[in-house]
Amino acid sequence: MGQKVLIVEDEPGIADTIQYALETDGFETVCLASGLPVIPFLLRESVDIIILDIGLPDINGFELCKEIRKAQAVPIIFLTARANEIDKVVGLEIGGDDYVTKPFSPRELSARVKALLRRTKGLSFPSGSNLTFQIDESRKQITYSGKLLDLSRYEYALLKTFTRRPGHVFSRDQLMDLCWDEPESSLDRTVDAHIKNLRNKLRAITPDHDPIVTHRGMGYSLKEEP
Ligand code: CA
Numbered sequence: 001m002g003q004k005v006l007i008v009e010d011e012p013g014i015a016d017t018i019q020y021a022l023e024t025d026g027f028e029t030v031c032l033a034s035g036l037p038v039i040p041f042l043l044r045e046s047v048d049i050i051i052l053d054i055g056l057p058d059i060n061g062f063e064l065c066k067e068i069r070k071a072q073a074v075p076i077i078f079l080t081a082r083a084n085e086i087d088k089v090v091g092l093e094i095g096g097d098d099y100v101t102k103p104f105s106p107r108e109l110s111a112r113v114k115a116l117l118r119r120t121k122g123l124s125f126p127s128g129s130n131l132t133f134q135i136d137e138s139r140k141q142i143t144y145s146g147k148l149l150d151l152s153r154y155e156y157a158l159l160k161t162f163t164r165r166p167g168h169v170f171s172r173d174q175l176m177d178l179c180w181d182e183p184e185s186s187l188d189r190t191v192d193a194h195i196k197n198l199r200n201k202l203r204a205i206t207p208d209h210d211p212i213v214t215h216r217g218m219g220y221s222l223k224e225e226p
Helices: 012-024 038-044 061-071 083-090 106-119 153-164 172-179 188-205
Strands: 004-008 028-032 049-053 076-080 098-101 133-136 141-144 212-215 219-222
Touching: 004 012, 004 038, 012 028, 012 106, 028 038, 038 061, 049 061, 049 106, 061 076, 076 083, 076 106, 098 106, 133 153, 141 153, 153 172, 153 188, 153 219, 172 188, 172 219, 188 212
Parallel strands: 004 028, 004 049, 049 076, 076 098
Antiparallel strands: 133 141, 212 219
């Protein structure tokens, strides 16, 4: 089965054109003609990429993108009609990954969809989850709550280890063995220092939520999301 594209576009002519082009290229598509049903839809079904019109009848595409980003890191391509919208998208304040200006060629859009999916390949976008981590093993990158983290080698290794077993308490020695190449030459407090940096980076994204739990005298764990 092909990858699934959610098309959010209120003009039926444009939606049909996009749908036809993508299905010709082997994608599975779902169309929604307004913005408000998108969040409930994403809680039920997962999609690989979203094509999002900015001028929707019920909610602005930018606002909708922010709502989607609170829960998911799914790639988003904006459809824009106006120059002032483009400025905003290009400024990347919104969290979209790419944009296409109307009028556009359906083939160009399809090519953009493929390129973006290639770029984000290996990431997983669990549906309905919140504050999740997406790990891209090949790039050694982790996305947290929709934002890419800038991690050092050890921070990456630590976080990857935690995400494999949420709730499990790892001792400093275990973390050292799992994450360091030469554990015997490092000190316990090295782990603490890296955890501290990692925490700061996560808190910069979610100031009210610290996903790493300290267990005094035992070690650290990743908070299990409800
Ligand atoms: Ca529109």
